[in-house]
Amino acid sequence: MVKRKHESNGTDANVPVKKTAKSQAEVHANFGDKLFEKDVVTKYREDYAQSGPYLHTVVSGLINDSLLRSVRREIIDNVHFTPKETDIYKIHQSGDLANLSGLDPSALKLLPSLLTLRDSLYSAEFRAWVSEVSGAGPLSGKKTDMAVNVYAPGCHLLCHDDVIGTRRVSYILYLTDPDKPWQANWGGALRLYPTEEKTDSDGKKVRVPHYDFTKVIPPAWNQLSFFTVQPGQSFHDVEEVLKRKEGESEDDGGRIRMAISGWFHIPQEGEEGFEPGLEEKLAERSSLQQLQSKNDEFDLPQEQWIDYEDDTNKAEDAEEEEVEFDEKDMDFLIQYMTPQYLTPDTVEELSELFAEESSLQLANFLSKKFSARLRKDIELHDGKTEPATNGWATATPPHKHRYRFKHADRAAADTSSAYDELLNKFLPSLAFRKWLSLATGLTLAKSSILARRFRKSLDYTLATGYNKPEAQLEYCLNVTPSKGWGADEEEEEEEEVKEKNSKKAKAKAKKPAKEDEEDNVGGYELYMAGDDDDEDEDDDDDAHSDHGVNIPPNAASATGAGNRRAAKHKKKAADPAIYQAGNEEDDGILFSNPANWNTLSVVLRDRGVLRFVKYVSESAKGDRWDVIGAVEVIDDDDEDDEEDGADE
Missing domain, CATH: 3.60.130.20 (Oxoglutarate/iron-dependent oxygenase, C-terminal degradation domain)
Known part of the structure; x- marks a missing residue:
């Protein structure tokens, strides 16, 4: 993930760097002013409860501005991105940021602000904030799950619902150029799709997403969007980042949509809020939704022979x-x-x-x-x-x-x-x-x-x-x-x-x-x-957006x-x-x-x-x-x- 290799300083590279315990004041200092104040939390909770087409919220100025600018600079200077293209997306992606602590110390020294950001997002204080606003229940601090995705012009992510494994809340934190505000006509928006409940031929209720989105959330510097992952309901996509047209201003920073995206998972064994058997129930629910998704009863077009x-x-x-x-x-x-x-x-x-x-x-x-x-x-x-x-x-x-x-x-x-x-x-x-x-x-x-x-x-x-x-x-x-x-x-x-x-x-x-x-x-x-072998649908470590069919470079x-x-x-x-x-x-x-x-x-x-x-x-x-x-x-x-x- 880190761009350059560095000589060892003699420290055992296999010893992970432990998270340093932070006081509540230190954690709060890494976020925007007043974020944790009671009336602010209440406002976000009320807005979340009234949102549509499904429950979500948008938080502006989430992170301390100087910290996030430092994170962005570290990513640009030190993080390597791999272009990935499947039938469902085209992006440039970093490695799994959950493994930051496992980097050798010489590499980790290049990413101190990124490590601070990760630990802040998965801190007990912010997890409690997200849980209270969303009503999603307790969230794991042990299972971190995040990556940096870069959408250059032409990149996109098509419609999906994020339902994999133990995911409970999906989020995206934008790191677009803070000095060149992102314009809506550049594309790259998060778009949410409404669903309609229908009754299939067996009398079962199924939710079917509409072909068009109804909520558009353009990227913005230091903006967080998040929603509870709901099988058959939390459908969304990322609009293509549009190429600059002839005559448009070239002062757009190249239209690079950088963001940290990831998930909060259910508590793991040993964590507060852990429920024995919940992971199995979620896997069963996810499998049921996949079976319902394969049901083509409400698909258009239907074959006419x-x-x-x-x-x-x-x-x-x-x-x-x-x-x-x-x-x-x-x-x-x-x-x-x-x-x-x-x-x-x-x-x-x-x-x-x-x-x-x-x-x-x-x-x-x-x-x-x-x-x-x-x-x-x-x-x-x-x-x-x-x-x-x-x-x-x-x-x-x-x-x-x-x-x-x-x-x-x-x-x-x-x-x-x-x-x-x-x-x-x-x-x-x-x-x-x-x-x-x-x-x-x-x-x-x-x-x-x-x-x-x-x-x-x-x-x-x-x-x-x-x-x-x-x-x-x-x-x-x-x-x-x-x-x-x-x-x-x-x-x-x-x-x-x-x-x-x-x-x-x-x-x-x-x-x-x-x-x-x-x-x-x-x-x-x-x-x-x-593939001859069935993929493990619960494997979250492979990709940080829904799996797709990999397109060989020559086909792309x-x-x-x-x-x-x-x-x-x-x-x-x-x-x-x-x-x-x-x-x-x-x-x-x-x-x-x-x-x-x-x-x-x-x-x-x-x-x-x-x-x-x-x-x-x-x-x-x-x-x-x-x-x-x-x-x-x-x-x-x-x-x-x-x-x-x-x-x-």
Whole structure:
């Protein structure tokens, strides 16, 4: 955690530095004036009791100003920060400050004010203050749990409720630049979400967070915010710290949102207020909440399956009709697809490639004529703040996902726009499903189709696993009209590499992706291998914000797509661009899909595979637009076994 190593002064580095007992007056001197006065405590307790959307409070001037300035200087000069990125956050984080006493004396000498601050926050006097204001009950002074988090422009923390283990009160103390007051339009606010109580199909009461926040608390120097951790209720996020726009003042200190965040835990054995069995009860309550959270009864969107039986039953021989393209199918599909993807040679090549890789990415999938119409439709809305109308709705709950969505509707009468025609006519058609079956070599059944719009500075999906025993075919038609997502730049780099034959030229062409890592705007979709071993949900020592799926550094580069393997099948000069995503390094990424224009991705998803779309940064040039499909796969081996059994 400490930046520099120092020579030993001869003191045993393994002997922890003991906390020095402080008098009440000494402890009070480390806090703001009058904080412990009875009328001040009463005011904060009353404000806390009347707060919403759930109980919380904000305390200005919490710590003695000179002490906190000294803490900030020690952190800047001596504490090392590690960049961390998962599906739920992007931050720079210190080590666990609870372990300060375990540092060797030479390192500890660099952080005397930080040690004083930690001991003051977990002192009996301040714990009693927090307990009285919040009504949360006794708090542990033995189990300290805190870290320094730095949010640079682009950093964020998505919606979660902090319910892990024995946490009782969550807090955040801001160490932003005291001489350059934080401006609300820089972002970085703590935002609280209201919840609604609903009754599930089993008659049980569950709380569901609203898709939008109702309380915004901007950062401020020496300001403390805290709330009682409540399963299924204390949902909050940290707004992205926004990058400086052209024309804005550069006198902003770089917009570095530094804060100490952590938790007060229930009393441990031997402490006043310890309750035998309480830790087990909290673990049980946390597990129950996790089970309720997995209940998708109130989630939006819900899958709406399209069954093609009515279409196939119209044919005299449904089975033969199902696998063969006829002239009618070709005439229909050529209105939408690039003609080359309909040729027998290309379809055969795709089928062979899919059999080997279980995935495809097809560039320029839609025809030039139709894609031009579609692009014009989307650009009318891209990047604009709009209400959810014309069949669009907002995905909820926000601790799982948030984006705008629209279901495919084959019965829709209005297909006047190219977008509605794509969603309601082309993709749900039996002809497209026939082509998809031939291109993958799979026998396909019903499908669910959904249009999605990921708005910048708002939308994302957190990692979810696929838990059905049978594999599912999933496709994504990416129709993002704006540039700057990485995919378009990478394609230009690949073309440049092709023009140069030397290895030196190839290395040079790949270099910009690393240089532009901080310009990553998110919006990429990843399929990742899930962990074989269940994580210990009660392990508080690993991370100081809710656990997420770690994103490998190459996935968080400018492209968000990682490195690509070269296609093993040599493509013909006349073919459209056909490429496949992957990474030979064992980084957990199975497939990546950056936002781009007119690319169809197809993946065969197995049980346990995680999938998410990374939060779209405010600095993106537009929104991520796509249409996704989930298609049921019929196991031909099972059908053959049934037929063999019938013959016997």
